[in-house]
Amino acid sequence: MVFAPADFFTELRKRLKQRLPSELRGFRTTRGRGRLMKVYFGEPAFHYEAWHHTGAGRLEVGLHFESSAADNQAAFDFFRARMVEVKSLLARAELEPWDRGWTRLYETVPAARLDDVVLDDAVECMAAYVVALQPLLDEFMRRRDEDS
Numbered sequence: 001m002v003f004a005p006a007d008f009f010t011e012l013r014k015r016l017k018q019r020l021p022s023e024l025r026g027f028r029t030t031r032g033r034g035r036l037m038k039v040y041f042g043e044p045a046f047h048y049e050a051w052h053h054t055g056a057g058r059l060e061v062g063l064h065f066e067s068s069a070a071d072n073q074a075a076f077d078f079f080r081a082r083m084v085e086v087k088s089l090l091a092r093a094e095l096e097p098w099d100r101g102w103t104r105l106y107e108t109v110p111a112a113r114l115d116d117v118v119l120d121d122a123v124e125c126m127a128a129y130v131v132a133l134q135p136l137l138d139e140f141m142r143r144r145d146e147d148s
Contacts (some may be wrong), residue, residue, distance in 0.1 A: 001116050005052065008114040009037040012050060012122055019127040024134060039130070043067070046075070046137060048129055049104075050122055052111055059118060061125040062093070062106020063133050069101040071144065076103040078140045089132040105133065 003011065009031060016039070017025050027048075030038045035052035038044065045067035051060045065075040079086065079095055086093055092107040109125060111118045 003114045003119065005035045005114060006031075008052075008119060009035075009050070011119060012037060012126070013039075015119070015123045016126055016130075019123050020130060024130055027130075038064075039126070041134065041137075042141065045071070046141070048126060048133075049106075050126055052114060053108070056108075057110065057112040058108040059111035059114075059122055060106050060108045061122060061129060062104050063129060063137065064098075064106075065103040066100075072097075072101055072103045074144060075140060078143070079103075079105055079136070082136060086132070086136075090128060093129075 013029050017027075020027075024041075027039045027041055028044075030040075030044065030047075035054065037050050038047040039049075040047035046065055047063070049060070049062060049064045053060060065072045067075075076095065076097060083095060086095075086105070090107070093105055094107060095105045096103070098104045107125070109118070109121045111122075
């Protein structure tokens with residue numbers, strides 16, 4: 001089955017909630033225009049994202065830092081120091097500075113069209129990112145708040 005973008009991201013949210021351990025099911029979501037969805041647990045600026053890059057035929061899944069330049073750099077430094085641990089859990093994850101001073105820790109999966117196969121891959125990938133990275137993100141946020 002091929003999904004319209006709105007239906008794909010609605011189903012992704014529903015299946016992600018079912019797939020995550022109970023302690024991580026309390027996330028909030030925002031829908032961007034068209035082909036993306038953000039999932040967050042506290043500050044919306046630090047969120048997991050699924051974004052369909054139609055031109056490239058890929059779906060990006062990852063953790064984005066879209067806060068102040070200082071917070072984004074601090075997040076980049078924090079996760080860069082833990083990339084061996086991150087890679088042991090998420091072998092294809094890449095960390096990079098990105099547009100507008102943002103930072104992202106992400107990977108992409110093939111997605112020429114938004115179908116059942118892509119949905120299954122997206123659910124598994126996004127769940128893996130949340131389970132692996134949320135404890136580290138919580139640690140980063142605690143340290144950041146203690147330092148301010």
